[in-house]
Amino acid sequence: MTDDMPLTLAVNWRDSRFQVAAQALAARLQLPVLADLPDGAGLLLEFDDDGLALRSTEDGAPGAVRVDFVNGAMAHRRQFGGGAGQMVARAVGIRGSIRPTVLDATAGLGRDGFVIASLGCEVTLLERQPVIAALLEDGLQRARAAGGEVAEIATRMHLVHCDAIAAMGDWQLELPQVIHLDPMFPHRDKSALVKKEMRLFRPLAGGDDDAPELLAAALQLASHRVVVKRPRKAPAIAGQRPSAEMAGQSSRYDIYGKKKLE
Ligand SMILES: C[S@@+](CC[C@H](N)C(=O)[O-])C[C@H]1O[C@@H](n2cnc3c(N)ncnc32)[C@H](O)[C@@H]1O
Incomplete structure (x- = not known):
């Protein structure tokens, strides 16, 4: 968590059926468990029938955020989002029968990862x-339990809770062909949903000021390419210059090629 914003972060359950899950999560994250809302501004992790959600108790705060791959925006994008023609798919090098192994080193709520996994x-x-x-682990579990195509996609997604700079510096596994990076950046996508998430997440995740170290570690590790998502007009991450870029309406991908994907 960042130091600049005092926060009450607690696990809450409105229904005693979720008490055991709330207590287990609170113990894992070393957070207090609350049955009632605390006074004042804070962030609450809450369980309900739709899984785990994060919400602010501030007056006028936006609604809760949860990871939902089964319904809503992600389900719509899976069905109608443009498949391999989407910018993220082209950036990671999906084309024809080419399906690189991808390390998404800034997973967030897993949307980019889900799109990439949904394409195989x-x-x-x-x-x-x-x-x-x-939140992401909870969304993946619910996707696996839902069965069908969503479950199949979620089984191609392997989440590890760790710092990517450290993990990439000490990598013992097969090299990922492509590394996808999307560090936090101010004033990015202005859609209502993203703005809502940013308000909730910025106090938790900060501004990802170590993005240059993240890029350097990724460039060392990827066998074929590193791709970095940026707001369209933002400067590239400090360090090596990208070898190509791909611009969309609100965002851009900086591409650092190492070897042709085939
Ligand atoms: C803008 S969000 C990524 C959103 C994601 N692309 C999506 O589609 O939902 C950036 C995320 O990267 C994470 N992050 C930044 N630096 C990281 C690092 N060194 N290791 C692991 N996670 C990191 C942040 O905690 C934050 O959740």
């Missing part, structure tokens, strides 16, 4: 912020 790639997801990792 095996995706390892690294997330260092424990609350965000817990």
Whole structure:
């Protein structure tokens, strides 16, 4: 968590059926468990029938955020989002029968990872912020339990809660062909949903000021390419210059090629 914003972060359950799950999560994340809302501003992790959600208790705060691959925006994107033509798919090198192995080193809520996995790639997801990792883990579990195509996609997604800079510096496994990076950046996508998430997450995740170290570690590790998602007009991450870029309406991918994918 960042130091600049005092926060009450607690696990809450509105229904005693979720008490055991709430207590287990609170113990894992070393957070208090609360049956009632605390006074004042805070962030609450809550269980209900739709899984785990994060919400702010601040007056006028936006609604809760949860990871849902089965319904809503992600389900719509899976069915109608443009498949391999989407910018993230082209950036990681999906084309024809090419399906690189991808390390998504800034997993967040797993949306980019889900799109990449839905097109057939095996995706390892690294997330260092424990609350965000817990939300993503919960969403993946529900996706696996849902069965059908969503479950199949979720089984191609392998989440590890760790710091990616450390993990990439001490990598003992087969090299990922492509590394996908999407560190936090101010004033990115202005859609209502992203704005809501940013308000909740910035106090937890901060501004990812160590993005240059993250890029350097990724460039060392990837066998074929590193791709970095940025707001369209933002500067590239400090360090090596990208070899190509791909711009969309609100965001851009900086591409650091090492070897042709085939
Ligand atoms: C903008 S969000 C990524 C959103 C994600 N692409 C998605 O589709 O949901 C950036 C995330 O990267 C995580 N992150 C940043 N640096 C990291 C690092 N060194 N190791 C692991 N996670 C990191 C942050 O905690 C945050 O959750």
